[in-house]
Amino acid sequence: MAGSDQHTSPSTRVPRPLPPAAATSAGGWPAVLAVASAVFTVTATETMPIGLLPEMAADLRVSEGTIGLTVTLYGVFAGLLAPVLTAATRRLDRKRLLIVILAVFVAGNVLTATATNCTWLMLVRLLVGFIHGVLWAIVASIAVRLVPANLSVRATAVVFSGISLASVIGVPLGTMVGQWLNWRAAFWGLAVCSALALGATAVLMPAMPPRGGVFLSDLPRLLRRGNLRAALAVTAVVVIAHYAAYTYVTPFLLRNVGLAPGMIGSLLLCFGVAGVAGNFLAGAVIGRMTLRTVVIGLIAGTGVSLALLLAAGTWQPGAVAFLLSWGIAYSALPVALQTLIFRSVPHAREAATSLYVLSFNVSIALGALAGSVALDRSGPSMVMTTAVALCAVALLLATFLRREECGA
Incomplete structure (x- = not known):
């Protein structure tokens, strides 16, 4: 991640610079942990239906694929509205904005818990997804402002550990x-x-x-940066691959591997533990080798793990091992990809991150949709096959990243 944490817009419409005292980091690690807790609850809200597909489908009298579409709707609105809402809120204090976002999540989860039919559930998920993208557009730039510049990658890793902890605690619990x-x-x-x-x-x-500002008119200019375009393309394809598989991992483990229903929560817990390890692994290796190499290695690890999980069949010890290696490899990617976005456009971090959020969250939706189609038409094996093929495409796209713009 770049040493400076200035977020000036590429536009000429730059807000008045902050006074020197405000330019220093503030808040420290307790504030970083508070932001990580926000990431945890947001991620758990987004992914909770994954572990509850059978129960939600039975109660609301719809198919598991239909419940999976609640993840799709969520991702579509989070992604598509991220640049628009980030631009609309560019003048708001980031603390106040984060509090508003979390208040929406409190209300959204209460309304989800009281949903009486699938239409209600879909509408609530749409509402929460509406605000979700704004958090992802600002959270990484908040993290790097809370600590000294030399600790920015570590702060990003801690904040993004909320994603893995949601897998460890949220979804399994x-x-x-x-x-x-x-x-x-x-x-x-x-x-x-x-x-x-x-x-x-x-x-x-x-x-x-x-700091700075996100103007919608600036975004096309940012997309002229070749490394940013490549980074966004890699993000899109690898996220589609992961969520096509992970959204429907419960049916796969039950039907193809032959695991007992009571084991699913424990295995998702182990997947999340592996994800925490992968998250901090990324924080440790970034800076010791080129970021391009890190991204390529993690995508390859994700694809190989998915392929081996599919090939393991009913060999349960092997399936569990490959599930965990998938968790390690994929969960390291958000830190690496966010750092890649920052390094590709160091002068416009929030603007570039809003595009990253669009790519990431729409791809979650597309992954859930692709998995839903594959599950309903051909079964869980086709879901995993699709994910492996997409990882191969992402690996090819990653070779177009420019080593000199990725940093050491």
Whole structure:
């Protein structure tokens, strides 16, 4: 990640510079942890249906593929509206904006827990997805402002560990609660987590005036940067691959591997633990080798793991091992890709990140949609086959990244 944390827009419409005192990092590691808690609750909200597909589908009397589309709707709105809403909120203090976002998540999880039919559920997910993209557009740039510049990659890794911790705690625990009680109890729990994250942010995070600004007219200019285009393309394809497989990993493990339903929550927990390891692995290796090499290696690791998981069949020990290696490899990618975006356009981080959020979240939607089609038409094996093929495409695209723009 670049040493400076200035976020000036490439546009000539640059806001008045901050005074020197405000340019220094503030908040420190407690504030970084508060932001990580926000990332945790947002990610858990987004992915919770993955572990509860059978229970939600049975209760609402729809197919598992239809429930999977709640992830699709969420991702579409989060991605498409990220640049628009980031531009619309460019003058808001980042602390206040994050508090508003978390308040929406509290309400959204309460409304999800009380949904009486699939239409209600879809509308609520649409509402929450509406605000979700703004958080992803600002969270990484917030993290690097809370600590000294030389600790920016580590701060990014800590904040993004909220993604992996959501897999470790959120989805598996929600799956267990859904099996023991019902799926609604899992979303009531998420409402409480969202409220706690809101409180931590309000207490621990300092006031944070916006730096630079995101103007929609600037985005086409940013896309002229070849390395940014390549980074966004790699992000899109590898995320589609992952979510095509992960959204429907529960049916695959039940039907193809032959695991007992009671084991799914524990395995998703192990997947999340592997993801935390992968997240901090990325923070350790970035800077020790070229970022291009790191990205290529992680994509290759993800694709090979998925291929071996598919090939393992009913060999359960092997399937578990390959599931964990998939978790390690993929969960390291968000840190590496976000750092790649920052290095590709160091002068316009929030603007570039809004495009990254668009690419990432729309790709979540497309992945869930591709997985839904494959599951409903051909079964779980085709879901994994599709994911492996997409990883191969992402690996090819990653070779177009320019080594000199990726940094050491």
